[in-house]
Amino acid sequence: MTEHLILLAPSANRVYGAEAPRLCEAELRAMAAGFGLPEPDVARTDVAGVSYLALHTSGVLTDAAVRVVSQLSAAHALFRREGDLLAPVALEQPRAAYPGDLVTIQKYQGKTNEQWTRLLLNVTAAATRLPDRLLDGSLQVFDPMCGRGTTLNIALSLGLDSIGVDLDSKDFQAYSAFLKTWMRQHRLKHTADESALRTSGRNRGKRLQVEVAASKEAHKAADTQHLTYLLTDTTDLDGLVRPRSVDAIVTDTPYGVQHGSHGDRLARSPLELLDRALPGWLRTLRTGGAVGLSYNRHVAPREDLAALLVTHGLDPVDETPDAFRHRVDASIDRDLIVARKAR
Template sequence: MPEHLILLAPSANRVYAADAPRLVGAELQALAAGFGMTGAAVEPVALAGVDYLALHTEDALDDTGRAVVAALSAAHAVFRREGDLLAPVRLPRLGRYPDDLVTVQKYQGKTNEQWTRLLLNVTAAATREPGRLLDGGLRVLDPMCGRGTTLNIALSLGLDATGVDVDRKDYEAYSAFLKTWMRQHRLKHTVDDAQLTIGGAKRGRRLQVEVAPTKDDFKAGDVQHLTYLSTDTTDLQGLVRSGSVDVIVTDTPYGVQHGSHGDRLARRPLDLLDRALPEWTRVLRTGGAMGLSYNRHVAPRDDLTALLAAHGLSVADEHGAGEDPDAFRHRVDASIDRDLVVARK
């Protein structure tokens, strides 16, 4: 079997870095299963004192296989093993914009970017058409988007994205950041930041952005669309069309306070999800998937999966192999025992 060794990118988060090889291995297993990489096996290896993830496949990596590896949340480089030698393998560049779109924002309570990318990848792999993740066709919704880490990752991959959050401070901070970032990078774009009024009723604010990496792309209509709705995520009627998104990915409330999020995050997450899921499932297309990051301390896995099933969703085997139900579970701090769950519509 051909063997490729994947060198992982370092994580700025020291706690996350300790678990990254295991988490990225589970992510790769999920992507391999979603993209039909038959017989793929993943294991950690050490070579000359350096840690890698070994990917064993029945055949050499084709264009899709290389794109899958490139999509990983923490892939830095990949090598084909030839005896005692490593031959570098060129990976396609999936990002359309400078990396600082995702990394430049720093604030208390920000979710690790690698974890957010992993959550998006694993959720996309569970959809009926996972190839949309790689061809730019995936439509992403983060219904509790905060200051927009998911939105920025989706945008960087050339995907259309919608975010929803009731916290006006988060909306204003994200709007100011994105406008400044696009101007600094001299990207061709349009912005509409206005009061959100539906049927004469004020529902919050709406930021709508069209942007492209080059002027020629913008002129040709090869643009990304981003929308941020500062409104109640439990009521999206008239704001997001039914069956219009391919994946829903979000951090559910962890039950701890992070700056301005205190009131919202102090709420019981399962109660909030019970109110929000009817709208989230309405806007998710058939064949789409929902990926939720959650804190096991405040949302026990069995209770969460039962809630998803009660709203008509089918909980998926999000790590592909089905051998380890704790494949994505990891400690963030003493109050957060983080995991993810994926469910299909």
């Protein structure tokens, strides 16, 4: 039996950091199932006072297993245990190596933890019919309630194209200003255009369209990433996002936050918002794609949320009960749910 040790990256959030080993273990199990790997024999362990996730296998890790471990939201380093010594095993780097501060530099009240956002994206992508798209850079990501763009930044850091939608003009302007400044400061080859969003003579909001390359070499090879942010109503997307064009819909559902139309604030239970928004979202999703929702159990009971997804033709993915459930604060009991579009 061979033992590999996964060293987890520290989290700036103390509460989340305490839960990270358990959440990462659940993430690894979900990823292994999605990528067709054997059920992992994994448990938390301490070595010389340092916490690791211990992964036991019958031999050295396969290339496929290393790729999955490398993708984990909190994976910082990987070692093979040889007696009292730890031999480092190289993790695979993202296809597009953007500076790490892309996902950490923004600080604002209510920002979703970056590790949790990446975990949600990983678990959702693993549930799609073609999970390898997460690794080869061809996965198309859509966050229909993107706020200030944590999901968009995570997708970009992984070399993925993404689309975001939000109705809050302050969030749109803050994200646009941040991303333009960040790309300029890092001297990345890019274009970033803001324009009015109009269809059939109707004003629908604004659009930020970005194309960027991780290096000069990537730019010369036309190896670029595309990001679109639409300042518009997520419950009214007809004509704005191409049908069957995305593989994974990943979003953090609101905790009493406005996301509906100007005339109907929809600031109550997110179930009401989701019921109105899902038909438009699902038109953008390819067959075999998946929806991953982060939500607060205090305002959206899991059974009600799962029933709503089924009503809209989705197949919830079976998970170990409470595997991803954790406390954020006294008012937020956070969990995730993933469902697949079978047809």
